[in-house]
Amino acid sequence: MNKILLIGASGFVGTRVLDITKEEFSTSNFDKQQSIYHPETTTIGDVRNQTELDNALQNQEAVVLLAAEHRDDVSPVSLYYDVNVQGARNVLEAMDKNGVKNIIFTSSVAVYGLNKKNPDENHPADPFNHYGKSKWQAEEVLRKWHQKDPENRSLTIIRPTVIFGERNRGNVFNLLKQIASGKFLMVGKGTNKKSMAYVGNIAAFIKFQLDNLQPGYLVYNYIDKPDFNMNELVAQVEKSLNKNIPSTHFPYWLGMLGGYGFDVLSKVTGKKFAVSSVRVKKFCATTQFDAAKAHSSGFKAPFTLAEGLHRTLHYEFIDTEKDGVTFESE
Template identity: 60%
Template sequence: MNIAIIGGSGFVGTQLITLLQQSGELHVKNIDKQNSKTHSGITTIANVLDLEALKTELSGFDVVILLAAEHRDDVTPTSLYYDVNVQGMRNTLAAMDYNGIKRIIFTSSVAVYGLDKPNPSEDSPKDPFNHYGISKWQAEQVLDEWSKGHQDWNINIVRPTVIFGEGNRGNVFNLLSQIANGKFMMIGKGNNQKSMSYVGNIIAFIQFMLMEMKTGYNIYNYVDKPDFTTNDLVFHTGEILGKQIPTTHIPYWLGMLGGYGFDVLSFLTRKKLNISSVRVKKFCAVTKYDSTKAMGSGFVPPYSLEEGLRRMLKAEFGK
């Protein structure tokens, strides 16, 4: 099977390629606008916005795994979310059609549901609250419309919750780093549940879809269970790191006020900071999602959530 991964030089893509290369039956190519530090030998430099380049690079492949996305909270200009996530989808589909490729795995996001929703399943209403979530939902809509005229295609969409693991430098890493360095402060009561996905499990699920879900149009949330509250996450992290975590809780309104202050500072200095109002809001929100469908598909996660946390902490902080 010849597999083209678009946007595989990042955190998830790097580990996915490593996993897929363990099989002698899979030939993998990475197409990305940036070279891969780990898999440079199989990486071709091309931008998802360059349709002609995609047409050339996808020649001879059986499956496309579309990972490319603008996903940070502070992307500027915001039009990049729609250029990369939405137009990138259109270009990918056109290049696939040009080359006769009829299988795609697309990593969307639970951000399509919005914040503080009551445990949404795949069929729940979509109410994204930021440009990232809106653009991911629009990309899904492009794919859905495409499927109506290409019913012989195999389309698999996975909507992961926040992904953490070795090598990640996102919000979870920032939280763990603050705890490890004794700089953590809890905003709000900490009782909000936070659905999470360990990278070792999400790449295993993508591999499962690749090998087992070869027909139809399939959509799955991906969440590792059970859901931790923010207090649970802080407790387990402190226990693993052997750190005494401060019990002081900052009121939500004060945390948001500080977040807005960092927004202004970021604007004035033209620097991207680790603290913002969006990140405070996401930190305090309930982000719990239903993954019954994925867990009933026959897939068995290779790692527990706590083991994934332990593996990340060991790799990043030597604990």
């Protein structure tokens, strides 16, 4: 049985990966936070601490590096680079000390930047924020490591789009909650598409890569296809919750006018509001990424996008037997 160390697996995605790999692999978790669901296999530690990593990597055969600073409001911003970039360097140093030659790294489609037209894995990097910049820099560190011994080292980089699922409290949950409330107002025609990934599928894709580790360098976007547009997303909420969602559409210009109004109000009062011109613009934009490479690699997603949304909606808004655990967005 292969010994796999997951670094940063106490969170949303890592918990699912541990769930589905523990039977087949000897998995353990290294994280600065205790795992709610897998405390028995978790060692508390920080990727910024070289000694802790050196000890954690003893007798391991592969690493899945999930640990990252990812929130929009991380302060100081140097933390993005201390954890995401230097942390990756520290992991690689610990791997070299312990003779570990296999790593899977979760990066992000944030490396492509904003408003790109369906970028595939060869699209130039153009990150716009510190999170995206630090993820790209970490990728570069990993690629240099692999190039030093490409015949024997295995590097797989996975760039997921926004990930949603049960217990997650990210942007997709907030949008689904707003639609489910019945107070949802559609700005624009609703034909703009949004790339998403269900947590059960991204976890399965990571396991698929673990099952097929071999020397070499691979990079994949991960998105569940086909993409839903906003009208299809509302229809899925209606179907899953068996309720009628008001279908009022506001013209884009009117939505933007309202957004600018809230911008002015925010400046005058110093308060932050849920509506702004930037958020209206983002809501109405098409955000798509190409994932043909992942879906032609032999991987079969265990859930369709509709099934992932249904499972999430049912758990969050219908199921009465919740365990009360929630995770931040990743």
